[in-house]
Amino acid sequence: MAKFKIVVVDDSGPMREVIIKIIKAAGYCDSEFIKASNGREAIDIIASSWVDLLVTDYNMPDMNGLDLLLEIKKDEVLSTIPVLVITTEKRPLFIQKFIEAGASGYLQKPFKPEEIREKLVEILGENKDELSMEKSDDDLDF
């Protein structure tokens, strides 16, 4: 069973919940989710335990999403953690800053489950949960 460990960083508690719901709806329901309300909290989390993916908002107090990304990329080990940025803006220059800083992907709010699924497959690879479910269905056919 694929069980990813995903950190969701957003200063809005309800938005964190919605992002987690949408990621689950995208097929990653068995993943473990850790919540952080700003970049500093996220750094503390990823410095103490390994995670598969960090999903972050941009506009947050204390440490915003771009500063978080830049901080992660300074560290040889932490820099290997993929970062998906989810924010309200889609100005090309704005997105370019994140890509140059090393973001693995970028999504604009509001987004649909299929959009996030596409990004997650791109970053994490095909979800094995779904593959195993498909396999089970095949088994039933036999």
Added chain:
Amino acid sequence: MNSVWKNLMMTSTSEIIESMFFSAVVCECLNYKADIYNRMLLAEKECCFVDIKGKGEIDIFVFADILSLSDLASSFSGKNDVEDQESREIFKEMINMIAGTALSYDSEGNNFTLGLPKIISYEGFKKMASLKKKTPDIIQAKMLTGELILVLFSDN
């Protein structure tokens, strides 16, 4: 404020309310009249403020009554009962998305920065509004269960 920004705000408000809060919405610009302005704003409403800075500054105040907010928060979170504090958090997120989306539609390549949304008191709003030299633009967003009033001050 130029009409481009008013239109951007109306477009982004409709987009966010419809896609994230699952409510039909109709936006229109209202002419500024002090009596209408006071009647709309003096009612017991929550106010959320966010600013956009860059080439010029735009201050955005959004008013919503508690019941409308509660309905919107339920639609957003998928929960029947939402605490007032959580409703306010969702209100801030809504304004963040509306303003951020409006910025995304700004095709002039201005280097604007979006601030952090804050819930402010009516007294706070009055104090900030009293410092403005121009009359604001007002947008009314009518939804199935209430309305949002957007008050926009621009220094250009």
